[in-house]
Amino acid sequence: MEAKKRKSSDDEGEGAISYFPDDLLCHILSFLPTRAAASTSLLSKRWRRLFTLIPTSLDLDDSVFLPRDRPKECRRTSFMDFVNRLLALQSDSHIPTTKFSLRCHKGVDENLVEDWIHKALIRGATDLSLVLLFPSCGYTLPSCIFFYSQNLVKLKLGAGILGLVDSFKTHRPDFIFTKLKTLHLDSIDLGPFDPGFALLLSKCPVLEELIINNANWYQWDPTSVSTPSLKRLTFDCAHNLSKLKEGKLAQAYEYPPADISLTFYYGTWAPSTVSFDTPNLLYLDYSDFVANNYKLVKLDSLVEARLDLGLNGTHVYARDHLGYQIERDATNLIMGIHNVQTLHISSDTLELIDYTFDDLNDDVVMYFQVISDFCKTVPVFHKLNHLSIETDDERGWQALPLLLINCPSLQSLVFHGLHHSLTDGCGNACNCIPPSSSSSSSCLTTCPVKVLKILDFGATCGEMSLVEHFLKKLPRLEQVVIVLHSDSSQGEDADIFEVSEALEMAPRASPYCKLEVVHY
Missing domain, CATH: 3.80.10 (Leucine-rich repeat, LRR (right-handed beta-alpha superhelix))
Known part of the structure; x- marks a missing residue:
């Protein structure tokens, strides 16, 4: 009887899928992209209700609203209207939001963005991903994060400059991410000094995974990753590495300007002092230029390491064409990974290794060379x-x-x-x-x-x-x-x-x- 009513109802579409139970339809909808799943709410009253019952994982990207023929003429009002309607549709649902991913560009109202984030957090979002490509190339953390992120387990921030120190001081100096276990920073400029980054890590007492892509930390002195709870660390500066390995910056000059010291001119793009205070780390993926030295390295629990340590293109030019020498010392870093069971090394890293033999003790002494010997011994x-x-x-x-x-x-x-x-x-x-x-x-x-x-x-x-x-x-x-x-x-x-x-x-x-x- 119920099947006949459902088939004859004006509110229901016809076809075999109309006979599927609600649980099965919700399961199918959960695999669709957010925009496609949301569009089913227009089919009928039943479909409108079904959409509100889906375990919510919202993936919002304004680029899918760009017309292919005239992308520059597109105003993002359609995207903003879509997100507003979508969140309004789910406002009456008792199903929590599990993931909220937002990627938007110039033209999207920044106040609306903060309102969207706020609504996602109060609905219990545990996974928050924000890639906000605004014209100012920078934004501060929305204030709602400091009041409604008690359930946040995973956080990704992409692009721009984060005013972390000011954000914490302004909103809640005593705030901490009590449940945050994964933090991903992609193309984020944390500022010219280390305190902003160190402060962020101090607010994550149970952090287990840290991913940093294309970070600009070369102006920090010292640079430090200090998180006792951390188990996985990925630090990838491959974007900058690929640019400077070619040595284009150095080759633009036959010699450094007279009013700039050699250390400054050729050391701008390489970190100075780097420390890893991560005694419980199990996995390390480290891709960068070799630092001047590694002051503190605590990697006692490390099981797997991936190393891609290259030479700064300007350093190579200074060595090969100008005869300058800039000393590096990576002894502590190499000593720190001596317990690994799995090791992956790049061709650049392998080339940095050289060796001599100690004739007195018949011991092998290995040297890593960046313009001059920079690793005095390896275990x-x-x-x-x-x-x-x-x-x-x-x-x-x-x-x-x-x-x-x-x-x-x-x-x-x-x-x-x-x-x-x-x-x-x-x-x-x-x-x-x-x-x-x-x-x-x-x-x-x-x-x-x-x-x-x-x-x-x-x-x-x-x-x-x-x-x-x-x-x-x-x-x-x-x-x-x-x-x-x-x-x-x-x-x-x-x-x-x-x-x-x-x-x-x-x-x-x-x-x-x-x-x-x-x-x-």
Whole structure:
């Protein structure tokens, strides 16, 4: 009887979906984009009611309202009207808002934005994402955050300048994010000094994950990440790194201006002093220019680390073309990651490693070099069992022999490509330069690696020869996996059989080694 009434009602649409129970329809609507799900409320009275019953996750982006043919002529009144109607529609619902994501540009009323955020917070939002691209390139935290964010667990702030110190002082100096566990700052300028950032972290006593992308912290002195509860830290300055690695800024001048000191001129884009006071951190992803020094490093619990530490383009220019030297010391940073079990290093980081031998103690001493030696010693990585290395044909492998020697428990070794520039030092780990009769031993013969994986393999003669070298020297290999790249020298459809057959015939130090060649 109920089905007949529903079918004959003028308020209901026809079709099989009209017979679906409310719970199932709400579940289906929860997978749709916010704008598409909201549009179903126009179908009938039943659909209008259903939309208010969906566990609310609002993803609002004014760019979807831009007409493709005339985007510059679009006024964002349609977007503002849509959000106002949407929030009004849900005002009578007892279903809480779980996530509120807002991305908007010039033309959206800033007062309305704060009102939207306020409504989301009082409805219990636990996940708040704000990317407010206003013309002023800066905004302060809305005051409602300091009064209604008791349920906030995840917060993302994107773009602009945050007046954090003034915001906290003005609204509630004693305010803290009592439940905030994840904080994501993307392209945020926290100001020229560290106190704003340190103050923000001090307001997050249970923070477990911190993600910082494209942060401008080069003017801070010192720079510090100090959060005892933190378990995951991602610090990525790749945006600035990619610009300055090219050295375009330095190459614009033949020499620094006479009225600017060398340290200031060539140190502007690199952090001065960096500290990591994070004793419970388990995961670190650190991409930046190498700092002058690392004053305090507490990473006792670290399990996995990703390092992409490059040279400032102006430093490279000063070294290679002007003969200047600027000292760096990363000893504390490298000592601080000695407990890691998994380590990923970029080609830039690998190139920074150099080494000498201490003839008196027969100990290996490793040096990381940024214009001058900047890491005085490196510990043995006793717990390291997985090492992943990115390679580049412009970066050397002179550090690889000692790196392998200092990993006595290494089980898995992954190369992202087999590219590197020729140096005298890399001959110990590869066969590019034939070893002299006085030093015919190889670091590979004592390497405990059991699994060797090579990604982006191009099957060139040099790469094939290098794999044969690994097979011949590594005594404990049990598995070798080679992933062919689609742009290999043998064509887009490189013949797996030919590569496998050629390598199967190579002599092996380990009788238990199995070879597998697959496509990318």
